[in-house]
Amino acid sequence: MQYLHTMVRVSDLDASLHFYCELLGLKEVRRKENDKGRFTLVFLAAPFDEPRSSRLTAPELELTYNWDPEEYTGGRNFGHLAYRVDDIYALCQKLKDNGVTINRPPRDGHMAFVKSPDGISVELLQKGDALAAQEPWASMENTGSW
Numbered sequence: 001m002q003y004l005h006t007m008v009r010v011s012d013l014d015a016s017l018h019f020y021c022e023l024l025g026l027k028e029v030r031r032k033e034n035d036k037g038r039f040t041l042v043f044l045a046a047p048f049d050e051p052r053s054s055r056l057t058a059p060e061l062e063l064t065y066n067w068d069p070e071e072y073t074g075g076r077n078f079g080h081l082a083y084r085v086d087d088i089y090a091l092c093q094k095l096k097d098n099g100v101t102i103n104r105p106p107r108d109g110h111m112a113f114v115k116s117p118d119g120i121s122v123e124l125l126q127k128g129d130a131l132a133a134q135e136p137w138a139s140m141e142n143t144g145s146w
Helices: 013-023 047-056 088-097
Strands: 002-010 027-034 039-045 060-066 078-085 102-104 111-115 121-126
Touching (some): 002 013, 013 039, 013 060, 039 047, 060 078, 088 102, 088 111, 088 121
Parallel strands (some): 002 060
Antiparallel strands (some): 002 078, 027 039, 102 111, 111 121
16 A cells, blocks of 8 residues: 545635745645536645655645635545555455445446545555456445545
């Protein structure tokens, strides 16, 4: 397993970039604009981690800016932890067998979400290419929120 990033939703991207980059000293390493989803993702890395971030896209801080105004309450501005895993199906099965709800099953063989006992969302991403779809995951519905 490899730690990838922590996601934080921000309400003012410019103010957040000023804080994280100009004041804290993090570096913007990549940006993704999604017109259809109406959001921008900005990935930041600490200067020491920047070379590793360039090679591995980790460890990073992901700033998520939703273009449509949204009020973040109840910790919704904190998004999730993300880990790259060797076999998403095997890990999800282990978690499920031990009573963990798979909130967003790995239907695509690439991504799943679960929650910690304290309700922190954890994103699991398949290392390399997505695995071929397989049951029971392919037809499993989402449960709750993540």
